[in-house]
Amino acid sequence: MNNKSDKYIMQILTLLGSGRLPYAPGTWGSLLAMLFFFIPPLIKPYICLVFIIYFWVISVPLINEVEEEYGDDPSFIVIDEAIGIWLMLMAPITYESYFWAGLGFVYFRVFDILKPFPISYFNNRKGGNYVILDDVIASILSIIALYLTYFFI
Secondary structure, eight states: OOSTTHHHHHHHHTTTTGGGSSSOHHHHHHHHHHGGGGSGGGOSHHHHHHHHHHHHHHHHHHHHHHHHHHOSSOTTOOHHHHHHHHHHHTSGGGGTOHHHHHHHHHHHHHHHHHOOTTHHHHHTSOSHHHHHHHHHHHHHHHHHHHHHHHHHO
16 A cells, blocks of 8 residues: 555545544544434434445455555454444434433444454454454444343333
């Protein structure tokens, strides 16, 4: 990665540089992605879906290219966390209050950090799709945890 477009590629993959922040880059990237929750026109589910699809499609080949130079799933790549957060924000429960969106964030980060099965299965695979898929699974598990919490409290 040595041409002029590299800085734009890295801006996408690091989510505007948040993945380059020290200590827990995935959390920083997730927090930046959560800001979409505070921009009402952007939080509509179909807008989140467009963001998810767009960034997934363009990120996979970029991640594959970056992995050739930096190794498997470098920590500064946080576009996958953003995709996971945006998927979690599509859950209708997150519209009820900031509490549920915040709790979804916490669940997402816990699942993403601990990587229980089936997240660990995808995390142990190589390639851009798997980098993203482990966060998509973490997002799905966080949505399930949100609804279980909602129904049992």
